[in-house]
Structures are given as structure tokens and as C-alpha cells.
Amino acid sequence: MVGTFYRAASPESKPFADIGTKIVENSVVCIIEAMKIMNEIQAEAKGTILEVLVENGQPVEYGQRLFKIKQG
Numbered sequence: 001m002v003g004t005f006y007r008a009a010s011p012e013s014k015p016f017a018d019i020g021t022k023i024v025e026n027s028v029v030c031i032i033e034a035m036k037i038m039n040e041i042q043a044e045a046k047g048t049i050l051e052v053l054v055e056n057g058q059p060v061e062y063g064q065r066l067f068k069i070k071q072g
Helices: none
Strands: 003-006 028-034 037-042 047-052 067-071
Antiparallel strands (some): 003 028, 028 037, 047 067
């Protein structure tokens, strides 16, 4: 396990990215907590979020897909 996936900065905050959210390169889309450090994860492409592939609070691994996007 690399870390824990979080969709928002806190339980009260709205998600960084949800289905239908338009993103650009370097948009923050989630946080991965690893070794008590919160790492903001940025989008690598421009597009629209089609699906969130990981549940909030779920452990994630290196190379695991977190979102499906429609590029463009």
C-alpha cells in the first residue's frame, strides 16, 4: 500500500473532482496520504471526469488508476 485516497481536503469539504468536473493539467483532483503526509495529486491531462475509480478512504498502490476522464 502506498497511501490512502481522499477526494476532499476534509470530511466537510466538497470533493476536488467529481463526475462531470472539467479539469486542466495541474488541477488538484485528490489527496493521497502517505506516512502522515498529505500529497495533493494533480491531473496529468485536460478533460472531464467520467468516473471515480476509488472510494474515499481506500488504500491505493503505485500506478493505480484513480479516475476515468474524457480528454479534450
